[in-house]
Amino acid sequence: MVKFNRFTLDNGLRVIVHEDNTTPMAVLNILYDVGARDEDPEQTGFAHLFEHLMFGGSVNIPVYDEPLQRVGGENNAFTSNDITNYYITLPSANLETAFWLESDRMLSLAFSEKSLEVQRNVVIEEFKQRYLNQPYGDVWLKLRPLVYKTHPYRWATIGKTIKHIEDAKIEDVKAFFKKHYNPQNAIMVVGGNVTTEQVKELSEKWFGAIPAGEKYHRDLPQEPEQTEARRETVTAKVPLNDVYIAFQMGARTDADYYAVELLSDVLSRGNSSRLYKSLIKEKQIFSEVHAYITGSLDKGMFVLEGKPLDGISIEQGEAALWEELEKIKAEEIPADELTKVQNKTESTMIFSEMSLLDKAMNLASFELLGDADLINHETAKYLAVSAGQVKEQANKLFREDNSSTLIYLAEK
Amino acid sequence: MINRQLAPEFRAIDNISLIRPQHLQLDNGVNIFCFNSGDQELVRIEWIFSNLTFDPAKPLLNMAVNSMLTDGTTTLTAAQIADKIDFYGAFLQVDYGYENSQVTLYSLNKHLHHTLPVIADILNNSIFPEKELETFKRNQQQKLQVSLQKNDVVARRAFNRAVYGSTIFGYAAEMGDYQTLQQDDMLAHYKKMYQPANCTIVIAGKIESETLTLLTDTFDKSWPNTSEIGVTIQPDIKAATDLFYFTEKPEALQSAIRIGTPIINRSHADFQPLQVLNTVLGGYFGSRLMANIREDKGYTYGIGSGLASFKQVGSFFIATEVGADVCKLAVAEIEKEINTLKTELVPEEELSLVRNYMLGSLLGSLENVFSHADKFKSIYFAGLDYDYYDRYTTTVKNITSDKLIQLANTYFNFDQFYKVIVGKY
Numbered sequence: 051m052v053k054f055n056r057f058t059l060d061n062g063l064r065v066i067v068h069e070d071n072t073t074p075m076a077v078l079n080i081l082y083d084v085g086a087r088d089e090d091p092e093q094t095g096f097a098h099l100f101e102h103l104m105f106g107g108s109v110n111i112p113v114y115d116e117p118l119q120r121v122g123g124e125n126n127a128f129t130s131n132d133i134t135n136y137y138i139t140l141p142s143a144n145l146e147t148a149f150w151l152e153s154d155r156m157l158s159l160a161f162s163e164k165s166l167e168v169q170r171n172v173v174i175e176e177f178k179q180r181y182l183n184q185p186y187g188d189v190w191l192k193l194r195p196l197v198y199k200t201h202p203y204r205w206a207t208i209g210k211t212i213k214h215i216e217d218a219k220i221e222d223v224k225a226f227f228k229k230h231y232n233p234q235n236a237i238m239v240v241g242g243n244v245t246t247e248q249v250k251e252l253s254e255k256w257f258g259a260i261p262a263g264e265k266y267h268r269d270l271p272q273e274p275e276q277t278e279a280r281r282e283t284v285t286a287k288v289p290l291n292d293v294y295i296a297f298q299m300g301a302r303t304d305a306d307y308y309a310v311e312l313l314s315d316v317l318s319r320g321n322s323s324r325l326y327k328s329l330i331k332e333k334q335i336f337s338e339v340h341a342y343i344t345g346s347l348d349k350g351m352f353v354l355e356g357k358p359l360d361g362i363s364i365e366q367g368e369a370a371l372w373e374e375l376e377k378i379k380a381e382e383i384p385a386d387e388l389t390k391v392q393n394k395t396e397s398t399m400i401f402s403e404m405s406l407l408d409k410a411m412n413l414a415s416f417e418l419l420g421d422a423d424l425i426n427h428e429t430a431k432y433l434a435v436s437a438g439q440v441k442e443q444a445n446k447l448f449r450e451d452n453s454s455t456l457i458y459l460a461e462k
Numbered sequence: 463m464i465n466r467q468l469a470p471e472f473r474a475i476d477n478i479s480l481i482r483p484q485h486l487q488l489d490n491g492v493n494i495f496c497f498n499s500g501d502q503e504l505v506r507i508e509w510i511f512s513n514l515t516f517d518p519a520k521p522l523l524n525m526a527v528n529s530m531l532t533d534g535t536t537t538l539t540a541a542q543i544a545d546k547i548d549f550y551g552a553f554l555q556v557d558y559g560y561e562n563s564q565v566t567l568y569s570l571n572k573h574l575h576h577t578l579p580v581i582a583d584i585l586n587n588s589i590f591p592e593k594e595l596e597t598f599k600r601n602q603q604q605k606l607q608v609s610l611q612k613n614d615v616v617a618r619r620a621f622n623r624a625v626y627g628s629t630i631f632g633y634a635a636e637m638g639d640y641q642t643l644q645q646d647d648m649l650a651h652y653k654k655m656y657q658p659a660n661c662t663i664v665i666a667g668k669i670e671s672e673t674l675t676l677l678t679d680t681f682d683k684s685w686p687n688t689s690e691i692g693v694t695i696q697p698d699i700k701a702a703t704d705l706f707y708f709t710e711k712p713e714a715l716q717s718a719i720r721i722g723t724p725i726i727n728r729s730h731a732d733f734q735p736l737q738v739l740n741t742v743l744g745g746y747f748g749s750r751l752m753a754n755i756r757e758d759k760g761y762t763y764g765i766g767s768g769l770a771s772f773k774q775v776g777s778f779f780i781a782t783e784v785g786a787d788v789c790k791l792a793v794a795e796i797e798k799e800i801n802t803l804k805t806e807l808v809p810e811e812e813l814s815l816v817r818n819y820m821l822g823s824l825l826g827s828l829e830n831v832f833s834h835a836d837k838f839k840s841i842y843f844a845g846l847d848y849d850y851y852d853r854y855t856t857t858v859k860n861i862t863s864d865k866l867i868q869l870a871n872t873y874f875n876f877d878q879f880y881k882v883i884v885g886k887y
Contacts, residue, residue: 072501075826110466115748120815121472122822124747139826146470154466171760178715179763179783185611255464287713289607321532322544331540331597337604357608359600390549397551397570400502404830 052409052425055246056417059253061262062234066413066422067249068241070406076142076242077407080152081414083237084230085132086209087202087270087348095209098129099173099218100226104136106165108155121147129207132347133418139407142243146252153256156236159227166220173215177208185288186458196280196454197296197351201273232263237417241410273298273349280454285461290337290357292458293367297352297447302345303419308431309439310343310447314352315391316383316440317341317374322390324374325356335362335370347419352447364457375448382437395432475821480851481834483664488682490658495838496674497666499831503571505667506832507578507677509585510564510839511660512694514651516630520642523651524630526598528563530648531556531656533594535587540594543580552577560631561696561772562843563655571673578680585656586685590648599640606637613718613884614783616709620882621720624702625777631699654692658685662842666835699724699775702880709884717789717885721796722779725873728771728844732869734857736769736778739866741816742808743767743799744780746823748815750799751780759795761788773844778873786886793881800879803870807863820858 054068089096104127105114118125123140138148181187190206198204209215238257240249276298300306318325318341325339339356354375358367402408416424483495513524532554533540547554550573555566565584569577609615619634626632658681665677701724711717726732737745744751744767751765765782784792808816827833841850 073829075829116815117469119746119748119819119822122475122818122825124819124823124826141473141475141822141825143475144470144472144822147472150466150470157466168757168760172756172763175716175761175783175785176763178785183613183715183783185608287611289611290604320544320548322541322548327541327544330601331594334597334600337601357604359604386549390545393551394548395551397504397553397568400504400570401553401568403502404500404504404832406829 052403052413054413054422056422057250059233059258061258061260062265063253063257063260064237064417065249065253066237066239066417067244067246068239068409068413069244069246070241070409071243073242073406074142075139075406076145076148076240076244077137077139077410078145078148078152079135079137079239079241079407079410079414080156081237081418082134082136082231083235083418084134084266085130086205086207087131088230088268089202089205091202091205092214093218093222094205094214095173095207096214096218096222096226097134098207098209099169099215100223101127101129101134102169102173103159103165103223104155106162106169107160108151109158109160111151111154112160114151114155117147118151123147131203131207133415135411135414137407137411145240145244145248149252149256152238153260156231156233156257157260161220161224163220166218166223170215170218173208174212177212177215181206181208186292189294189456192282192284193294193296193353193454193456196282196456197298198273200271201348202270203273203346203348228263229266233257233260234262234265237414239410239414241413242406270348276452279450281457282455283457283459285459288458288460291364291367291460292357293355293364293371294456295354295368295371296454296456297452299343299350299352299447301349302347306439306443309435309443310352311345312388312391312395312432312435313378313440313443314341314343315394316378316387317354319391319394324378328374329356329370333370334359335367364459368455375444379441379444379448382441385437388435388437388440392433392435396429399429474818475825478821478825478828478851478855480828480837480848481831482848483835483838486678488658488678490682490685490687492658492661492663492681492685494663494665494677495835495842496669497664497831497835497838498669499834500668503668505569505571505574505665505669505673506835507567507569508564508664509581510562510662510664510843511655512562513560513630513696514655514692514694516633516696518628520647521633522635522639522643523647524563525558526643527590527648527651527655528556528558530590530594530598531565531584531588533598534589534591535583536589537587538580538583540591543584546580547577550576554580571668571670574673574676578676582680582685588652588656590645590652592645595643595645595648599643602635603637603640606635613711613714613716614781617718617720617781617882617884620707620709620884621722621779621880624704624707624880624882625722625724626775627700627702629699630696631772631775651692653689657687657689657691659687660691660694664835664839666831696774705878705880707880707882708887710887711885714786714885716783717786717883717887718781718783719789719793719796720779720781720882721793721879722777723875723879725769725776725778727773727776728850729846732872733769733771733776734854735861735865735869736873738816738820738858738861739803739869740767740769740778741820742812742866743803746816746819748819750802751796754799755782755784755792755795759788759791761785761792761795771844789883789885789887793883797876800870800874800876804867804874806867808866810863813861813863813866817858817861821855824854
């Protein structure tokens, strides 16, 4: 059970307070309701580049990191296809410094040309390090446009190409800030050794006067249902062949979501999972095999991946994956197997309560989904899933005409 | 109207309190350290064993025996072990380290009577089945092929080999090494290493009296020492004579750089002062290396430096991946930053920032009871006591710029550093 209090400032900023006096620390987490899906198709990678620029100084504070480090704090941020999330952890005695820094950059950035130039380079190096200079690093650059034809999920958060990052202009940065970075589009969670009274006072003091800005109305082109099998084969400088099969699935807020997540757990969570036991240990088809879901706010992806062993062809690898999928479509999973993945989900929830930062981030995410209190009802939803529902989802998802297959062939 | 240009007042951290363990020893020689705290009804239990002496002819034994502990016992198959652990929502991990290897169980307290017997079985009756061993070898070799295509991995391997020589610390597995693994050797190694007298148990979480009784019942009388412990001392380290290692990758977009040197370890009086110097140079986001090479030049997504400390050796290293076309420039900037530490005093303003950052970071690293147990392990296995942390905070609060410049001149000689480049240069 994660307890919290909640209030909204006049400018629309939603604030959640989680008091936890077992720690001498505090966390301030701000989620901005903007991600790569909100980008212009000709300016992809922008939400993430923008995240970097948030550290390039704000209107009244020339540098962001230094004053925070001076009070013993640390911070970081990440961008996904759906959201951009910033967090600070610091000794709770110095909580006000976090309010000062975060409120100033919500008020306005410094918009420095030098910062833009340097962060463009840093992000280009990040692009190379994570996506281009690693074996299989470009998988999301290839798989996303195969699975999505219309929705902006067809590009990765890093962007479609380095060119889009090189072309970013300071005017674009300003426009993006105005459109997305205002109190109405943000959710703030303050947790740790704090009181709700104190957080109310500090929120009013530092964030209260920030103009509400205009509300961003999201109207994204939705992905139509897939009706044909898709396939792409690439030959690359990779050491081993690799098979990816992605299926379109529902959104995070769909009622079916919980059954689909348990379906991926049955297939691939831990060494007792079906794919591991059958395809790595028994049949010895793959050296590695995984199944996972993206959990996206709009239509998501259910992904299978496996690296076939030497002497196993791509066709054999694919056939082995499909055989497991057909099996789970045909037969209900036994009660014990369902209980197993449900127990695992339940204990994972309890373990995640050991981390203050995780709790703060989760509260913000659930508030974005509609209500922070969902965090306390998640486990029950997984426990309510039946074997029949898991089978139903398997049949709904695992169809040839809902599949996108990406093959890496190792260049010999 | 608030003045947004003015930073709020802040307080320095003066008091960091660590939870110390309760200690008990069982008749079979096992030492148990208990950290009891927290609201969640769960525990983390670690069984930690000293590795046996590294054998260059059978270099993978310590690692492979640890990795395969979950692959079958006289009564349970690998699949049954996984089923049992997962069914009760628990997490079972095996981890190989240079000095120690361990088994870790995360479990809800209410399921411990189901999960602990699995661990007892693993520690008493592992058999390393032939078929599982073949699978292990094959899969490890495939994973190695992927790792060897990553420039940062190749650089780390070359660096460790140079700095630590042909020891357990410097060893990096080659494809052919997996063929040296034999079931008989593994069983013999297991018997000499996974014995109560070579085990330390660390338990952290909500420890009720039943929890502790269950733990001691399972790992006392029913876990006898059945064999002599093998030798756990590692031979002396002899670093390589060549200082420069370049692996060319003509199509690389980025080059991995690793630069550093053997250095004193945690037990030396200069170690904590060196940690401050390391932080100034490359130990945090605002460090000099980051400020210069990422935030000013934009050569990299990230650069950092660190200190590694083992019982008999330590090392200092700088690691980054930079644009292939600016690799030489980046190395020159690294050299410049090292030399600046030797010639110019660290300004008081920067030093005070680093002080506060380090103390805040220590406080922040104590997130929950598991972190308190981790702090204990760092000192216990290095043969140190809790004074270490008192000295740490005293050092961080009081160190002077004069001391830092003196340390830089004692320990940092860029010309004598090992330098590894993988990519283009």
